[in-house]
Amino acid sequence: QRISPEDQALAESLDGPSITRICEAASRYKLHIIAPFYEKAMSGELYNAAALIDDSGNILGNYRKHHLPMSSHFNEKFYFRPGNIGFPVFETVLGKIGIMICYDRHFPEAARMLGLAGAEYVFVPTATTKRGFSRSVWEIELRAHAIANGYYVAGVNRVGTELESEYYGASLFVDPIGEIIAQADDKETVLVVDLPRERIDEVRRVWPFFRDRRPDAYDAIIAP
Template identity: 40%
Template sequence: MKIALIQHKFQGSKEAMLKHSTKTIKEAVEQGAELVCLSELHQSEYFCQSEDVSKFDLAEEYEKDLAFWSKIARENEVVLLTSLFEKRSAGLYHNTAVVFEKDGSIAGKYRKMHIPDDPQFYEKFYFTPGDLGFEPINTSVGRLGVLICWDQWFPEAARIMALKGADLLIYPTAIGSFDEDSEQEKQKQLEAWLGVQRGHAIANGLPVVAVNRVGFEKDQSNKANGIRFWGNSFVYGPQGEELFRADDKELCKVLEFDFKQSENVRRWWPFLRDRRIEFFGDLQKRFID
């Protein structure tokens, strides 16, 4: 299966983002991509750097956005993973990944389950935690275990997707660092981000894909601050082998891999077989005092 990772920066407006993404999707399909993955909240700037009620307006066109990306998937005859700001009802919003089938139909969606609240990542202000659970999405190219950004720090989410038959794990992402941090701290954070997801690949015997954004985006409430997004989008194979890792520039990368390798790895390392599930009940506790 050929998969395309589209790593981009904010182009200044939603209109420019749609134009840029549409052009890049066509390029990916011309290179043989069967599945195209966009990064987290790819239609806009990363607006969660501050708490601003006017930003909820970005979700007002959710239904229109669904129709737009459905058309793009259909015209390009490609399975398309998008990341949208979903308005479910007045005062109820989600960070939602929507997967479109090649005919433009919605194959499924995933609402971000783990919601961060850190300096300049004020997502709890905007997003209600997902209520769809960890359910792989069936498509013509495979069973996709779609998770979103902050979910990547939780091995339980990856494990449940694997136990439900996901062929691979995909994380649309928006993560970076602050310029005021030391270079040593920036590197530690980047390596931790890469390391935890490589562990998901190894522990579950599955390929893991992360698609991040790039570029510096100012905090609109405080122009002195901002996030410099890492890029570094990657693909790890089912033994944690690095199949691809980007730099901090925009790109469209198409890679091919064979899901049969996961079967081979799981025969060599049968971690799912050896799990002592009868002793895992404590995982449902917040903390074991």
Template identity: 40%
Template sequence: MPKIKIGMVQMGSIESKEANITKAIEYGEKATDEGAELIVYNELFSTQYFPAIEDVKFFDLAEKVDGPTVRTFAEFSKKRDVGVVLTIFEEDDKVRGIYYDTAVIVNKGKILGKYRKTHLPQLPGYFEKFYFKPGKTYPVFDMGEYTLGTIVCYDRHFQEGVRILSIKGADIVTVPTTTNFYPETWELELRAHAAFNTVFVVGVNRTKEYFMGREIRYFGKSLVANPTGEIVDEMGEEEGFRIVEVDLDKIKERRRKAPFLKDRKPENYTELSSIYIEEV
């Protein structure tokens, strides 16, 4: 397997979607100038994090997967010969009035597919069930020299998604995120996903922004964790980008010493899909 240079882009956004996209493309261009072969953006970067409140006016921000935002990044991906993971506020292309928080995977100009966020918080400052319908599946994508899977933000609190992606062959799992609480848990969970599943995990978080007249301090700290759970590199809280080179041969090396996926006992785990926590 080769070495891959990953560009993490973490940013805060303003009200203008056009300005956010322009800034994201500029960061992407700088990252590819420094050799990035895969660029991962934080969750819903083309808009402010509107689920911080409930307001029907924000449904106007949604667009389809073949809409202008994805087309813009597909053109950038083709021009720069790079893979891109971006998330959008998706309007279903078949059923009107149904929306998702969707990661779109693009490689060298080709839209490979999408992942719809499956776990949605409904917490103070994170009113996502008001806006989004949950997805159901965990696809993986052939990026040529490696296989990529993704989850989104709140999904990282649940172990099953990354495990499914790993079993399906993902070498790299990306986690576009918007979070402003418990940075120690942020690092712990991403490192644990990487260690338990012996994959590379790339978590990219939003930075502070002003929304509806107040500052919200999303703390950045985007990072890459390797198959042993160690942090390869980590950003600070400021907006910007970082290039991190990963050696995919480390996956094979780790799995020879720690064959966790081989030693799984799925026949013993059937209770997972049948046990529910009773409502209080």
């Protein structure tokens, strides 16, 4: 990512032209869509966000990315403020949906917050390159989140090349016991997968991790 103040002018409100067009497409094709976008809030603050849109074209809600990397290749703290609306879980006709964005996935606390809020399906839109360790832990992290919380995880990573960055794709679906049930390669791909809700109940009966939690012993996790 380059640092360019001019790029900040690309941010849009939740009811801006980009999300409006995606809402129209969702209604036309009868799809639920998670649409990442560069959000400009009413206050003027800028966020890395994702809107959830139902198959009637209605916006069910919005998520703002909490964890922002800052490195020679990812200058997110220049473009965004950290998310400030928690980890919402959205009720849909398909089930309870939660969202993490990209770098959020490295923080198990984020995945657990969604689990505690009742998430059944967690989507992780991502733009991650081949640099560093990311490719080696991509599946491991998402599988671990699915196991620890007993929900489905869909990791969606971009492909192709932008400037000097090459993206590895490897989008995948993981079931609640951490098994990869479908995965793409490094090309543009459409995955169509059945994600039965009853599998979540089955796994949570066998692994009642939420029942056996000990929040009274976790003070250090929430300490500054």
